[in-house]
Amino acid sequence: MFDGASNLTSLDLSSFDTSKVVDMSYLFVGLSKITELDVSSFNTSNVTNMRGMFDGVSNITSLDLSNFDTTKANDMNYMFLGAEKLEQLDISSFNTASVKSMKNMFSSMKALEKLDLTSFIISENTNSQAMFSGTNNLKNLKLGLKSQLNTGMNLENVPVTDGYTGKWQNVGSGTEDKPAGEHIWNSSEFMENFNAATMADTYVWQSLSGSEMELGEVTDYSNDKPLSDFISTATTPLNPYRYNVVLNNDHQFYSKLENGQLDTENIISLGSITGKTLYNKETVPVTYTTGDKKGQTTNFVNVSLEGDNWYWVDEHALNLDLAATYPSVNSDGIKLPDGMFLGSTITFGNNPAVSNSQMVSNAYNSQGKIIYESRAKLEDFATEAAPEAALAAFNKEIDRAVESWNAAINPNEPTIIKSSESTDSVTLVISPNPEGGGVRHRLGIRELKVH
Structure with a gap:
């Protein structure tokens, strides 16, 4: 209708009745000198074709489409092609259920910074070829459960200058200014890996x-000797690593650490794992050389929940950090194992090789089960007013605690099993501690006082 009216500088459409219009294709194409275009009175409830509708309106800086009803629209090809001064475009109310083609819909919108496509339905059958071609300033893209990306959309590369890393990141639990999501991709990876049904954000x-991480020398525990080298009754470990427990989720887990990477890269979500026991096979010192953490140093620990997939986490997330608040030697003057707190109060006589064993805290058998047995005797409670009742209460509390632990570890299959209910060898012996009124646990000749 106004195709090629390239010298038109103003256009009043307030009196237009468009209630019966079905085709608005190329309606304003080429209106390159128009700076304002008010279509707020348009009724588009019957429009099926919006192809190229605002194609080439290169000087418009704002466009209100909040009243647009796109329920019947099936063609949005080139709809905003070349609207290069539009920084914002609110189309969050668009219904694209009937749209079959969005080819080049936002192409060459050079100033566009933000786009909300949460209402868009983009399936594998939708033609979205080159949909974002030339939108090289688009830095905020909101995607819904049905707004699927694909590799043909030509999403422009994120710059590696002006303070950007060249990657996209989902906001997740963070904010748009400080995203904390686990999906970090360049544009090609974004289009290829994004799954709308599970990654909408x-x-x-x-x-x-973020802060750059400078890595030191990785140290493993290859010199640690298993407890069974020194104590014949010790159980062969399920996995030969040191063990620690996650205290909290305040620290990020990383899929890998690379020298010079930012602390915002390679982050992976493991969900809530508070209280989970982790295998720990090596550690590396890290110094932050830029950003908010510049000058800070810490150690990262390589951990695994199951012994197969390994992740890095700041050791402050683990209970080994508590070792700093406890004495560095036990009551016998024996130095505690370095970087290990779970078993750090457990030593064996004056043999430093044993006290530095990586297996001191392991009570799992080769099937990943702990077989426990109470060795409490009536004479252990001789000083009690009712020794028999005290013995029964002791054993009842042990069994109740085991039920709670099994429910937390794996409610479908017990991990800690009473010796009377198993034919496997006992790996954890429990007896009263008359010295402190607590419990003494023994693994082989292992003793740990618990109050």
Whole structure:
């Protein structure tokens, strides 16, 4: 209708009745000198074709489409092609259930910074070829459960200058200014890996606001000797690693650590794992050289929940950090194992090789079960007013505690099993501690006082 009216500088459409219009294709194409276009009175409830509708309106800086009814629209090809001064475009109310083609829909929108497509239905049958081609300033993309990306959309590369990393990142539990999501991709990876059904979120350009990590020398525990080398009754470990427990989720887990990476890269979500026992096979010192953490140093520990997939986490997330608040030697003057708190109060005589064993805390058998047995005797409670009742209460509390632990570890299959209910060898012996009124646990000749 106004195709090629390239010298038109103003257009009043307030009196238009468009209630019966079915085709608005190329309606304003080429209106390159128009700076304002008010279509707020348009009724588009019967429009099926919006192809190229605002194609080439290169000087418009704002466009209100909040009243647009796109329920019947099936063609949005080139709809905003070349609207290069539009920084914002609110189309969050668009219904695209009937749209079959969105080819080049936002192409060459050079100033567009933010786009909300949560209402869009984009399936594998939708033609979305080159949909984002030339939108090289688009840095905030909100995607819904049905707004699927694909590799043909030509999402422009994120710059590696001006404080950006060249990657997209989902906001997750963070904010748009400080995203905390686990999906961190360049544009090609974003289009290829994004799964709308499981990854719907707001995605933004990742900023260089993180801190670079300079890695030191990795140290493993290859010199640790298993407890069974010194004590014949000790159980062969399920996995030969040191063990620690996650205290909290305040620290990020990383799929890998690379020298010079930012602390915002390679983050992986393991969900809530508070209280989970982790295998620990090596550690590496880290110094932050830029950003908010510049100058800080810490140790990262390589851990695994199951012994197969390994992740890095700041040791402050683990209970080994508590070792700093406890004496460095036990009551016998024996130095506690370095970087290990779970078993750090457990030593064996004056043999330093045994006290530095990586297996001191292991009570699992080769099937991953703990077989426990109470060795409490009536004479252990001789000083009690009712020794028989005290013995019964002791054993009842042990069994109750085991039930709670099994419910927390694996409610479907017990991990800690009473010796009377198993034919396997006992791996954890429990007896009263008359010295402190607590419990003494023995693994082989292992003793740990618990009050």
